[in-house]
Amino acid sequence: MQRQNYRAQTVIITGASSGIGASFAQALAARGANLILVARRFDRLQQLAGELEQRYQITATAIALDLTSPHVGVELKKAVVDAGLEATSLINNAGFGTFGEFVDEDPARLSQEIAVDVVAPVQLSSAFLPDIIAARGFLINVASMAAYTPTPRMAVYGATKAFVLSFTESLWAELRGTGVTVFALSPGATSTEFNAVVGTDDATAGARMRTPADVVATALSHLESRNPGPSVIDGRSNRVAASLGRLAPRRTIVTMMHRLTDPARRAGANA
Template sequence: MPTLDYSAQTVLITGASSGIGASFARALAARGCDLVLVARRRERLDALAAELEAAHGIRATALVQDLGSPSAAAELHSAVTTAGLRITGLINNAGFGTFGPFVGEDPARLAQEIAVDVSAPVLLSAAFLPDMMAARQGFVINVASTAAYTPTPRMAVYGAAKAFVLSVTESLWAELRASGVTVFALSPGATSTEFNAVVGTDDATAGARMRTADDVVATALAHLDSRDPGPSVIDGTANRAGALGLRLISRRATATLMHRLTDPARRARRTTGQEGPV
């Protein structure tokens, strides 16, 4: 049984216009949460907010914000305060990846990736955690990735960003255990979202079997509802087994294996039946 009174929560979700963020919004609205939906696409946000208000009778506030801006966290905190909202839950879901050899990547795109994937969740957590701690209640879910558990050749910055999110979140979990605020990292594996479209290639998930965004959200909310949530949770039995297995081999072997798995030429050979599975 859930230990959280969802009907008393106002949850801010970044990257809420699609994928895992939109699934979080629908699942939480069905539980009675009021929502603050944050993304860059106004039309999608407004449509989702209207859908959820009509279906569940909750309040859904749409805020357009580019999380790559250094002032994004402060602007969002100011906006919700001005609107008279008290955020009791924060889901740092927004993020994107790039795929290809590091040498040759656009430095401006990499800087944006770091801003959205690393700086935004840190600064948003810093902005909203003090109010939760003062009330001695609330939760923060930071969306990491199974890429956090291994080197990720051809997605070096993305993997490192998610490893950062995992590490900082697990540290916050330990710091805040007695505060009344729940903090944990959620690590999806390959998920059927717009991620590959944004990256620009299906090679980003190396042909892995996809979970759904609803699967990922169900894992997260089950963890949140557990009696004593741990610092992190990985979605999917196969993903959990994979992360555990990689801890049993050397970093050298892991990096070499991942370099092979993310090789587009290898995936092309598998697609045409010229190479069997690893």
């Protein structure tokens, strides 16, 4: 049963130019929601906005924004107000990862990763929650399966997603009774540009890929459920893995993950 009145919604989606963000845009537009699409690649946003407006007779506004900005919440709120819009819901989807031994990583790149994956969701949630509460809308923060285990060679990415999961579940508890739906969405390996940005397929350790449409279907099914919980994991095998991870000793889990993310393991398997 569809509980959401999507036609009353104006939804901000970050990272909307491709992958899961673009799939969210397609699915929500098909349900009648108006959209505010946010990413750096303005041309792609404009093209997507135009296609969705023509196909679904909704309003889609493209806003180009660098999510590494230290004042990203204030900047996006101003851009939305200047456009004469009022957001009712927010999907913090934008994010990226880095792969490699931590000692070899570029500190500047790691700072950008933390800015996009942690600081931006916090600032945007803070900036728009009053409007979301007033509209009884929804807030979805995209975490990852990496939130559930230590992730050697992606130490910072895993830590950022663990933060997003904990942060969002705490908001779920704080906002109960307000009429706002809040939850963290945790995809596993998904066929997006994630590996291309990271620079290697080792980032997903050869896992079987889900599609962005699969992930969005999981999220919207959870959103439309009678009593949505604080988090949802996409894919049955991912849900099983997360459950097993809670049972095993931390030493066992991190050792296993270190083996799984070893490029030499995949090179040997592909030889």
